[in-house]
Amino acid sequence: MESAEKVAADKAAAAAKPRTRDAEATKARILDAAKREFAKNGLGGARVDVIAEKARANKRMIYHYFESKEGLFQTILENAYVDIRIAEQKMNLDHLAPKEALERLVRFTWDYYLKNPEFITLVNSENLHRAKHLKKSEVVKVYSRKFVSMVATILDRGVSAGVFRPGVDPVQLNITIAAIGYYYLTNRFTGSIVFERDLMAKDALEERLRFNIDTILRLVAA
Amino acid sequence: MESAEKVAADKAAAAAKPRTRDAEATKARILDAAKREFAKNGLGGARVDVIAEKARANKRMIYHYFESKEGLFQTILENAYVDIRIAEQKMNLDHLAPKEALERLVRFTWDYYLKNPEFITLVNSENLHRAKHLKKSEVVKVYSRKFVSMVATILDRGVSAGVFRPGVDPVQLNITIAAIGYYYLTNRFTGSIVFERDLMAKDALEERLRFNIDTILRLVAA
DNA sequence: GTAAAAAGTAACCAGATAGTGCATTAGCGA
């Protein structure tokens, strides 16, 4: 390339991408790109070079900010858990009637999984690795405790009001609420083949949500 | 016998008696080793060299019999589905009272997942890959149809006998029965952290099974 | 017995992959 051309090209590149240094923005772009890549391919299948490219960052930056591929994964996983717990807290179910609160929770869980499919895949990947990354996180435990007690409160209120039967374990209920949505969505590909229907069709999704609400309400009904 | 000892013993046996050629046995050893390796590390994380070593076979044999790593995975996945469907058919639920048949099915599903944890991991891995391998299998569809109709029959008998309410979709019921066991077990590692209890303790497993049977019976109760 | 087919082996390869050493530069405080 001739000198004049090169200068022109450089100017064009600079104009198109006048990259100013911004650690926070770079970190954020890396986290976002990595979340997608890890969700799509799992921890083992994700490629660091791909993450760097998608983040429009140099690979060196990933190691600069996150130490290693696993360090990056751990950060993303922790963020994912904190995000869903914060969203759950924001629901503010305490002022609702118990039945309505529970229905709202089932609906929220379902919608959250639908809108944040990477959450499911990240959790799957973490369980393949026997939760070695999540084990190190204290903040996740704190948030989880709050969540369980939220459901316990709804149950208690329902029992007092005579609309729920007593003796339902809030942890088992939590697991069940998550399970009936999570399983359907994480196994949507094999499920669509096995059951020979498109599990992700609009009608199918609505039907499943109705079924799930029904399942949970019958489970706790007095 | 410990795994390491077993390998050592097998090696000694092989040295003492130069292995006779046996295509079927070699294939079987490869399939067994691959099932474990794929289940442990997923399709992407599994290593062909490790499979060959565990199978005490030459890596070339894998390509000889199964074309490629993905070909091997596909065979194993198909086998896994056929195995569970055959086991389900063997339950012979038709002569049982509807309620008991349903309880038996929930119990069977739970026990099967517990005894064959690799089934869950294989399905997870396949869904990460959008079921591209299962799509190619016709035999799985045939077996699945039989399974769905088995559950439908139980439901119909229950409705006729007046013990189940009408209108329950057998596919949704199937999915739910699988979900409440599958989710608990596949997410046992993160779950044990989030809920701060050992989900795999003997008591915990028994409690979960009871809870699941209860959930399903309440769901279909007249 | 023998030749062809099948089973098995070892060494190798090209491309990919996580991770690094080192130079460069922007931005900030003084």
Add this chain to the structure above:
DNA sequence: TCGCTAATGCACTATCTGGTTACTTTTTAC
């Protein structure tokens, strides 16, 4: 304006990985 620090970029590598080539050994068919 200067100099320091943190942000960025480039080029490189040691190792791994799926897959293959070329070969030997055993079994089978006749």
